[in-house]
Amino acid sequence: MERVLRNRNVLVTGGAGFIGSNLIESLLAYGNKVVCLDNFATGKRENLKEFMDNPDLRLNEGDIRNYNDCINAVKGVEFVFHQAALGSVPRSIKDPVTSTDVNIGGFVKMLFASKESGIRRFMYAASSSTYGDHPDLPKVEDRIGSPLSPYGITKYVDELFAANFARSYGIEVIGLRYFNVFGRRQDPDGAYAAVIPKFLKLLMKHEAPVINGDGNYSRDFTYVDNVIQANHLSALVNNKDAVNQVYNVAHGERTTLNRLFELIREIAGRYDGEILNINPVYGPERAGDIPHSQASIEKAKSLLGYTPVQNVVKGLEEAVEWFWHNL
Numbered sequence: 001m002e003r004v005l006r007n008r009n010v011l012v013t014g015g016a017g018f019i020g021s022n023l024i025e026s027l028l029a030y031g032n033k034v035v036c037l038d039n040f041a042t043g044k045r046e047n048l049k050e051f052m053d054n055p056d057l058r059l060n061e062g063d064i065r066n067y068n069d070c071i072n073a074v075k076g077v078e079f080v081f082h083q084a085a086l087g088s089v090p091r092s093i094k095d096p097v098t099s100t101d102v103n104i105g106g107f108v109k110m111l112f113a114s115k116e117s118g119i120r121r122f123m124y125a126a127s128s129s130t131y132g133d134h135p136d137l138p139k140v141e142d143r144i145g146s147p148l149s150p151y152g153i154t155k156y157v158d159e160l161f162a163a164n165f166a167r168s169y170g171i172e173v174i175g176l177r178y179f180n181v182f183g184r185r186q187d188p189d190g191a192y193a194a195v196i197p198k199f200l201k202l203l204m205k206h207e208a209p210v211i212n213g214d215g216n217y218s219r220d221f222t223y224v225d226n227v228i229q230a231n232h233l234s235a236l237v238n239n240k241d242a243v244n245q246v247y248n249v250a251h252g253e254r255t256t257l258n259r260l261f262e263l264i265r266e267i268a269g270r271y272d273g274e275i276l277n278i279n280p281v282y283g284p285e286r287a288g289d290i291p292h293s294q295a296s297i298e299k300a301k302s303l304l305g306y307t308p309v310q311n312v313v314k315g316l317e318e319a320v321e322w323f324w325h326n327l
Helices: 018-029 067-074 089-094 096-117 150-169 195-204 224-236 257-269 273-277 298-304 312-326
Strands: 009-013 033-038 057-061 079-082 121-127 173-178 210-212 245-249 281-283
Touching (some): 009 018, 009 067, 018 079, 018 224, 033 067, 057 067, 089 096, 089 150, 121 150, 121 224, 150 173, 195 257, 195 312, 210 257, 224 245, 224 312, 245 298, 257 273, 257 312
Parallel strands (some): 009 033, 033 057, 121 173, 173 245, 210 281
16 A cells, blocks of 8 residues: 555645645645745645635645744644745845745744644755765765755754754654655756756757756755655654654755756657757756755655655656647
8 A cells, every 4th residue: 555644634845835835735635734835925725726626725824934824834733744945046045034034943933832732743845056166975864964054054054953852842743854855846947946847948948958067966866755755754653763854855866967968858848849959058057056965765665664655767657748739
C-alpha cells in the first residue's frame, strides 16, 4: 500500500504557491481535510482554482506574520505543512528586511500557534541554501557552512527555532531541505522566477534564455513529486529517531546549467522543432549563488523510507508537457 497520509485534518501554509498547491492536490486526493493559509503575496489563486469546489478544502486568506491568522488556521488541525516563505536569494539580497520578517518572524508565529493548538507534528520547508559555503559534495545534513545570502540565513534560523521548540515544548518537528524544486505550477514570470520555467517560457517564444555565469554551476534539481512524497512520509513516520530531524530532499544527482538548458531545449523541441536551433546567452554570475549543490539522501532513505519517484529527465518531460499546455 502506498505510504501516504489519509483522512486527516491538515494545514498547508503557502498553499497557493507552487509547492503548496501541489501538496494540497495530493492531500485532497487521499481524503484529507485541508486548510490553506495564504496571503497571495507570491501565491496565485489560479493554483487553487481546480480544488476550490472541493468541500474538503478551506481557504483562509491571511498572513503568517499575523499571529491571529496563524491561530485561526491551525484550529482543529493535526498536521501542519509549513511551506509559506519569501523565496529567492536575489530577492533577499535586495530586501533582507521583508525576507527576515516573513521567513523568521512568520515561521516562529506559525510554530508557536501550532504548539499552542496541540498539533501532532509540524513539517516545514527548509532549504539547501543553509549549506552556504561548505565545500563538501554531496551535502550531508550535519555539515553546513556559512550562509551566503539573507535567505540562507533565514532558513537556517528556522531550523534552530524548530529544534529549540522541540526541546522546550515537546512539539514534534521535521525539516525538509529542498534542493531546487521544479514542476507544474511553478511561476515562469517576474524578476525572481525559477530557472526551469523561465528558460522554457522564453524558448516557447523563440527567445534565448540567459545563463548566469559560464553555465558550469550545478544543482540537484528535484521534481516536485519527490517533495510531495517526502512530506507524506514525514507525517507518517513513527520512529522516534526520525522525528525532530532535518532531511535533504533531492534526487541525489548534479546537473549543470548548460546540461539543464540542453535537456529543456531537447524536450521542448519535440513540440516545436524551431526551438532546437536556439542557443543560450551568457551573463554575469549572480551574487549569493553557490557554485555547486548536490544532496546526500541517505538519511531520508534510512529514516523516512524516501525514494525519489522521478529523476531530472523524467521530471522535465512531465514539467514541459504541463507548461506546454498551461502557459
